[in-house]
Amino acid sequence: MPTRRMRLTGAAAAVTALALGLAACSAPGGSRTAPSAPVEEITAPVTPEQVAELGEVTLNVWADQGEQDFMDQLVPAYEAEFPNVTVDIQFKSFNDLTATVLNAMNSADAPDVAQGNQGWATDGALVKAGLIRPLDDVADAYDYRDAAGDAITQLQWSEDGSAFGEGAVYGMSPDNQMVGLFSNREKLAALGLGTPTTLDELEAAFAAAKAAGQTPLVLGNADKASAMQTFSILQGALTPAADTREWITGAKDADFAVDSNREALDRFAEWVAKGYVSAGYDGTSPDDAAAAFASGEGVFFIGGNWYAGAISDGAAFDFTPGLSDGDYASSGSFGMPWHVSSKSDATLAAIAFVGMVNSPESAELLAGTHRVPIQPVEAAGDDAMFAALLDASATQLDGAGPLYWYDWATDTMFDTFTGGLQEVLAGRESADALLERVQSDWVDFHTD
């Protein structure tokens, strides 16, 4: 007589066998998605008449949470111009969006328009899987290519997604995000100093602030990314920006383990050792650090121009791009690029949407939400901080340009770089050891 145990075992075996049968019939994944409809090339901005031919359509859009203010103005303008289109827009946090957009764009009811993120992990994967449409024609038709200048390479990919920084433009992004130096004007004046523009001046200001009992540099690195962004001001001043960009986009034989980067790391660690950096930075969130700086703590804060929302008083604070030593290079890139799905059945409406988001006409709307447009805009009004942001953006784009972000270099670089930088700053790892790890991560990625 079968025992209860035997019967249960038998049942479990049957369940497993059945489930294996369900699952194991094929290898996961499919082949490259073929675009469902022939891609229509455009030569001029899409007209309402062209879009009207589509009949009543709903345009599904996935956007980052940060776009909400801009979209609140742009979507009504779009629907007014293209009355047969209803825009159904979903906002997601940055982490949610970048974690799910690839699967969403691969699904049967993919959004027509979605934001991605430059670099291999998101945009590269979207291109490789054939999920987004090349936008060279759109970039030309909407006067985008000129406005973007050399920094357009961050949106370019080879057709198979294997090379970054060359090939067709696959996304368009209307705003410029960059790391810069926020300084407290009043405290600098009290120290008898102006806003520093060279590395030596900056370090002299740190020393003077420290001697006066001030915190020279306020940092919050609980997100691990902020120290890496701060580092870019130093690294951009010491290493040619073009070298860094080539390394990030994966140019053959590029090398990050060079003397100037070693010096940048050593100097940053020295800032910490000398007590220039606010205590407990690894356990402080960058938002808290920015808020503390805005309320008068410390003399400098290095961070993205998006912190101008917290550090908003242009009379009290200044924002300047990287240092003149490196022709104003610092980490930066355009915002999250907008993509057109290659599966869209309303491609023209989608192109019209992405075109409008990135058009010169929308730049004023964008500036109205205090974001820095790539397309030229009129004066910033009487907002001194926003004027400083526009100046800094123009100075950097005219100068050495943005360095992009180090973590774009490989899909694991964020952890390698940020975790390692924490170790170097804490004096637990040498600059050499980190550079070696960073470069071997890069080599591993590019030899796969």
Place this chain on the structure above:
Amino acid sequence: MTTLSPPRPGPARATGSAPRRRPLLRRYDWDAYLYLVPAFAFYLVFLVRPVVESIWIALFDWDGITASEWVGFDNFADVLADPQIWQATLHSLVFVVFYALLPTALALVFVGAIARIRVRGLAAFRALLFVPYILSTVVVAISWRWIFAETGPLNTALRAIGLDGLTRTWLGDFTTALPSVGIIGTWVMFGLAFVLFVSGLQNIPAEQFEAARLDGAGPVREFFAVTLPALRGEIQVALVLMITAALRNFDIVWNTTAGGPGTSTTVPSYFIYREAFVTHQVGRASAIAVVLTLLIFAIVGAVMWLTRDRDAAAPRGGTR
């Protein structure tokens, strides 16, 4: 053999007649299994199938979208050879101490104490202590980030009593980040253990305590002779729940330290998330998940075996 097997206890049959002999297959009401089909189908589709699929995917090199490549057990070999994964596993084992052993010990001390005294408003205390367990872990993480911050209440309290030397950014310090995250787990899990043990305590017949006291047992003796053995089942359940939570911990780590500083608080789930959603190595992510699941099974199995009811075979007195 069938003829000799004793009649099994079961639902009362028709009265009056002697048990009829039935063929083996008819001994059970197989029809009854029909009622299990909907639940079983649900279980199969939403639980068994994903698990088996994860195991299957772990055998491929796959980015989650494009065609995959069969690599056999390479992903597993790769994962097991990765020092980062081992380091993360070690952190998880440290979390077992903070998430399971410490709350159990603390809750037992509390229960031992209240077993002898009448606590007014016990229900209110119980509810209050259980609150951390039902709070969203994101809320918990944000609250504790504030408590552990450079200018947070913990450092303020230390300064107030003159222990300035001990102050630090607890979550940002290489030596204190891991135990600090662990303490958060202790705080969350304590309520669960306490509530389970109190309900177990209430099932112990008062006579047992009276008997112990009449025999002259002090509080410690009473705890080990009456309370602790009676709570064996509850302790087992609590340990299984809490150890599982410790080993698959992700949300609290992600929302307090994101694995940092450096790699001092990484956990296996962190790598599963990263490789599945950030670096798109779905095969490797599945391999880590499978290894983690086996580890959880092994540890939970060991705990259940160690805390098993050794007297189960013998008839037991009392109501428990």
